[in-house]
Amino acid sequence: xxxxxxxxxxxxxxxxxxxxxxxxxxxxxLGCGALQSGGLRVVQGSFYRAQAAQLAxxxxxxMRANFGDMGNYALALAAPSPTGTSVRDxxxxxxxxxxxSLPAGNGAIDIDPVTNLVTITVQWDDSRAGGDAASSFVLVxxxxxx
Numbered sequence: 001x002x003x004x005x006x007x008x009x010x011x012x013x014x015x016x017x018x019x020x021x022x023x024x025x026x027x028x029x030l031g032c033g034a035l036q037s038g039g040l041r042v043v044q045g046s047f048y049r050a051q052a053a054q055l056a057x058x059x060x061x062x063m064r065a066n067f068g069d070m071g072n073y074a075l076a077l078a079a080p081s082p083t084g085t086s087v088r089d090x091x092x093x094x095x096x097x098x099x100x101s102l103p104a105g106n107g108a109i110d111i112d113p114v115t116n117l118v119t120i121t122v123q124w125d126d127s128r129a130g131g132d133a134a135s136s137f138v139l140v141x142x143x144x145x146x
Contacts, residue, residue, distance in 0.1 A: 041128075044128065045126055048102055048103075048124055048126055048135070049135075049137060051101065051102060052102065052122040052124060052136075052137035053122075053137055053139070055095065055098055055099060055102075055107070055122050056107075056120040056121075056122050056137055056138075056139035057139065058095065058098070059073075059091070059095050059107070059109065059120050060118065060120060060139060060141050060143070062091040062095070063091075063109075063118060063143055064143055066087050066088060066091065067143065067144075069086070069087065069088045070111065070116070070118075070143055071111055071113050072088055073088055073091070073092065073109050073111060073118075074109055074110060074111050075092055075096075075107070075108055075109045076108055077106055077107070077108040077121070077123065079108075081093045081096040081097070082096075092109075095107065099122065099124075102122070102124035102125075103124055103125045103126075103128065104123075104124055104125035105122070105123070105124045106122075106123045106124075107120065107121060107122045107123065108120075108121045108123075109121075115142065116142050116143050116144065117140060117141070117142050118140070118141055118142070118143055119138060119139070119140050120138070120139045120140075120141075121136055121137070121138050121139075122136060122137045122138075122139075123135065123136045124136075
């Protein structure tokens, strides 16, 4: 009976195989990092939009609460924050101060006195989150006396 002995020429991984495995693993880790950073940008943009919607709704509620003076709430984007002591001026000044929580946040209020349609615009810089430098949220609502 003849016994054959095979000499094994491979003993473990070669250096080339190890390098290929490291490159493939590195590409996978870099891809996961890019996916994570893209996800963070989307989340940041969503947070800004949600905050803008909440701020616009807040101003509409303030106007509903002070319905008798609603027609005087108009405010242009370029206008400075009001400094008066009336409820209307305090509402608008507080709203403008809260808008500063958004990057380059600003807001405007336009009122049609005939139809009581109110257009509330909130603007911010969404470029860090991958959006436009002048992103905006516009709320159009009709205010009525309660």
